Amino acid sequence: MIVTQHPLDLLITRLPKTELHLHIEGSLEPEMMFALAQRNGVALPYADVAAVRAAYQFDSLQSFLDLYYAGASVLITEQDFYDLTWAYLERAKADNIVHTEIFYDPQTHTARGIDFAVPLTGIRRALSDGEAKLGISFKLIMCFLRHLSEEDGFATLELAMPYLAQIDGVGLDSSELGHPPSKFERLFARCAELGLPAVAHAGEEGPASYIWEALDLLKSRRIDHGVRCTEDATLVARLAAEQIPLTVCPLSNLKLCVVNDLAQHNLRELLAAGLCAMVNSDDPAYFGGYLNTNLLACRAALDLSQAEIVQLIRNSFAASWLSAEQKAHWQAQISQQIAG
Numbered sequence: 606m607i608v609t610q611h612p613l614d615l616l617i618t619r620l621p622k623t624e625l626h627l628h629i630e631g632s633l634e635p636e637m638m639f640a641l642a643q644r645n646g647v648a649l650p651y652a653d654v655a656a657v658r659a660a661y662q663f664d665s666l667q668s669f670l671d672l673y674y675a676g677a678s679v680l681i682t683e684q685d686f687y688d689l690t691w692a693y694l695e696r697a698k699a700d701n702i703v704h705t706e707i708f709y710d711p712q713t714h715t716a717r718g719i720d721f722a723v724p725l726t727g728i729r730r731a732l733s734d735g736e737a738k739l740g741i742s743f744k745l746i747m748c749f750l751r752h753l754s755e756e757d758g759f760a761t762l763e764l765a766m767p768y769l770a771q772i773d774g775v776g777l778d779s780s781e782l783g784h785p786p787s788k789f790e791r792l793f794a795r796c797a798e799l800g801l802p803a804v805a806h807a808g809e810e811g812p813a814s815y816i817w818e819a820l821d822l823l824k825s826r827r828i829d830h831g832v833r834c835t836e837d838a839t840l841v842a843r844l845a846a847e848q849i850p851l852t853v854c855p856l857s858n859l860k861l862c863v864v865n866d867l868a869q870h871n872l873r874e875l876l877a878a879g880l881c882a883m884v885n886s887d888d889p890a891y892f893g894g895y896l897n898t899n900l901l902a903c904r905a906a907l908d909l910s911q912a913e914i915v916q917l918i919r920n921s922f923a924a925s926w927l928s929a930e931q932k933a934h935w936q937a938q939i940s941q942q943i944a945g
């Protein structure tokens with residue numbers, strides 16, 4: 606069988622890109638999970654790699670998070686976190702990602718007795734090596750787990766105090782329903798006083814009101830996911846007027862049953878409303894693909910035009926925390942590549 610490539614797929618793979626919504630623990634491929642389990646003497650409830658992959662059938666965010674937190678138990682040493690991050694960076698390089706802003710969840714690790722410095726140091730060392738050797742610039746965002754208490758969040762911030770120079774911002778993730786952003790208003794106010802910019806997951810499974818709270822109470826500069834904003838026309842108008850970025854993760858939405866079919870995803874609707882939406886991979890080891898795979902799948906399922914694809918990629922640079930100069934550089938590179 607001869608499979609011909611759609612002409613826009615070449616454009617997707619070739620253009621420089623950023624990724625703004627990637628949980629590094631969610632890039633733990635089953636092969637590495639097994640290798641680290643063996644290295645660290647951790648028992649896994651799976652016979653082999655195929656059994657792990659077979660278990661990745663989710664019907665909700667929570668059904669995924671249960672496996673995701675269990676998988677992270679193989680991460681023990683600084684080298685483990687380095688290896689995990691390096692493997693992601695090599696895949697990012699293959700996808701032509703030139704800048705990445707990644708999340709990590711310190712509470713997932715400190716709750717298991719891992720020192721706060723261990724994940725941070727390992728991840729950060731790999732990111733620095735990635736910048737030097739692969740040319741991928743980065744930001745590191747420390748996420749608070751919203752299913753835990755405000756008190757636990759404050760205790761984690763206290764642990765982070767000696768390392769604030771190595772943390773570029775804070776985020777909010779984990780089980781959304783029942784844990785509105787308002788639960789963390791005081792914690793995020795303290796983070797703002799410390800000069801840490803904020804982002805927050807909102808409107809993935811949770812209602813549009815959680816997006817309002819993330820904006821107004823947490824002062825979130827981007828909304829991670831945010832796809833449920835289209836249930837509230839006033840909110841969409843505000844997101845458009847203020848150009849608040851939405852870090853959309855289409856294959857994640859499909860795997861977690863936020864949408865039943867990629868062809869029904871509202872990505873195109875978000876762009877048409879003038880929103881600064883872009884595509885990201887979220888937890889690629891669990892959801893079936895890294896950034897290019899997400900973009901290629903959306904191109905095919907939604908029959909995206911060249912203009913829409915380019916807009917998504919331009920939006921990802923615009924929404925990043927790169928300097929104005931760096932943004933202008935990459936936007937010019939995109940223009941050049943399209944013209945060429």
Ligand SMILES: Nc1ncnc2[nH]cnc12
Pocket residue numbers: 628631666673778779780781806809857887888
């Ligand atoms: N998609 C997601 N939503 C909320 N928390 C997460 N942690 C890792 N992936 C997540």
Ligand SMILES: [Zn+2]
Pocket residue numbers: 626628778806829887
């Ligand atoms: Zn996420």
